[in-house]
Amino acid sequence: MVSTETVTALATSKHDTVYVINFWATWCKPCIKEMPYFQALADHYKDQAFSLIFVSVNRPKELSMVDQFLEKQALSARTWLLNEKDPNVFIPAIAEEWSGAIPATLVYHPASGYRAFYEREFTLSSLHDIIDPLME
Amino acid sequence: MKNLLSVVFLSLISLSLLAQGYSVGDQARNFTLKNVDGKMVSLTDYADEEGVIVIFTCNHCPYAKAYEQRIIALDKAYASEGFPVVAINPNDPNRVPEDAFPKMQERAAEKGYTFPYLVDETQEIARTYGATKTPHVYLLATEGNGTFTVHYIGAIDDSPMDADAVDKTYLEDAIAAVKAGESPSPAETKAIGCTIKWLP
Numbered sequence: 001m002v003s004t005e006t007v008t009a010l011a012t013s014k015h016d017t018v019y020v021i022n023f024w025a026t027w028c029k030p031c032i033k034e035m036p037y038f039q040a041l042a043d044h045y046k047d048q049a050f051s052l053i054f055v056s057v058n059r060p061k062e063l064s065m066v067d068q069f070l071e072k073q074a075l076s077a078r079t080w081l082l083n084e085k086d087p088n089v090f091i092p093a094i095a096e097e098w099s100g101a102i103p104a105t106l107v108y109h110p111a112s113g114y115r116a117f118y119e120r121e122f123t124l125s126s127l128h129d130i131i132d133p134l135m136e
Numbered sequence: 137m138k139n140l141l142s143v144v145f146l147s148l149i150s151l152s153l154l155a156q157g158y159s160v161g162d163q164a165r166n167f168t169l170k171n172v173d174g175k176m177v178s179l180t181d182y183a184d185e186e187g188v189i190v191i192f193t194c195n196h197c198p199y200a201k202a203y204e205q206r207i208i209a210l211d212k213a214y215a216s217e218g219f220p221v222v223a224i225n226p227n228d229p230n231r232v233p234e235d236a237f238p239k240m241q242e243r244a245a246e247k248g249y250t251f252p253y254l255v256d257e258t259q260e261i262a263r264t265y266g267a268t269k270t271p272h273v274y275l276l277a278t279e280g281n282g283t284f285t286v287h288y289i290g291a292i293d294d295s296p297m298d299a300d301a302v303d304k305t306y307l308e309d310a311i312a313a314v315k316a317g318e319s320p321s322p323a324e325t326k327a328i329g330c331t332i333k334w335l336p
Contacts, residue, residue, distance in 0.1 A: 025198075027198035028198070028330065030330075030331065057328065058297075059297055059298060085294065085295065085301070085303075086294035086295070086303075086304065087291065087294070087296060087326055087327060087328035088290065088291055088294060088304075088306070088322070088325040088326045088327070089294075091326035091328065092326055098326065099268040099269065099326065100268070100269055100272075100290075100291075100326045100327045100328045100329055101268050101269035101328075101329055101330065101331040101332075102328065102329075102330070102331070103331070119268070119331070120331070121331070
C-alpha cells in the first residue's frame, strides 16, 4: 500500500532509471490484457536501468483480492496498491492530464527530466516504440 | 505545398480542439439519439426542465456497473426536481459486445431504468462533449431559450466502487448550487472509469 506521493516521488529519484508506472485494477479487462506486455518489456530490460511498477487503483480494502489476483499471474514486477479513496484527489496529483480512464501509464526518466503520460492501451510493440528510445 | 501544409496544420488544430471537449460554461450542443425503446430522444426535448444530468455510461464497465443503482437513484430523486438523467452509451459494440444495442435494451428493462438510455453510434456526441470514460457526467442547465450550458463535469461522487463509503456527493452538490443560482464548487472533478471504446 502506497500513497500518491510515493508514486510521484519517483519523478525526483536520483537513480538513472527509466520508470514505467502502469495504473490498473483487477476488474479492468484492457488493463489485465496489457500487463503481460509490460512484464515482457521489463524482462527485456532486466539487466538495465529500467523499473516497472504496477500500481493498482483497487480500493485499499481489496488488498487481499489484489494479492489473490497476482498469485495467478506470471508477473514479477513490483506491484503497489494505492492507499487513496477519492479519484478526484489522486488522479490530478499523479498526472494533471489524466482524465481518469484506466489503463493509464506514466513514464519517468528523472536523470533527463523526461516525463510522459499515456491514457491508452498498449501492445508490446507500441511499448517498445516509446521506451526503446529512452533506453539507448 | 505551403498551402497544403497549412491545411494539414489547420486540420490538426481543429482536431485537437475537438479532442478538448466542453469546459464548464460552454453551451452544450443538441443531440438526437436512439433510445432503448426505439424512439429518438433529443436534448431539446428537455427545454422545459431546469436542466439535464447527462451521463456517458455503458453496460460492461465495472465502474459503470458500480454506479448503476446510484444513477437510477439520481433520476428518482432529481427528475421531479427538474434535473432528469439522460444516459448515453458511446462504446463501439464491435469492441465490447456487451455494450451492443440489444444488450442495452435488456439491461434497461432488467433494472427498470426510469430514464432514457441512448446509443451514440457515431460517437459524435461523446467526442463533442469531451467524454473520455464511463461513467462521465455533464450537468447541463437550461438557459430559458432552448439552449443548455455545462455547469459541472466529472464524477458522481468520491467513492466509485463503494456506494456506502461516499463522503463527497460532487454531482448532487453541483445540482444544489445550480438550483440556488450559484456556481458549483468544484465545477470539475476527475472521475475514474473505463476508457471509451472508440471506433477504429
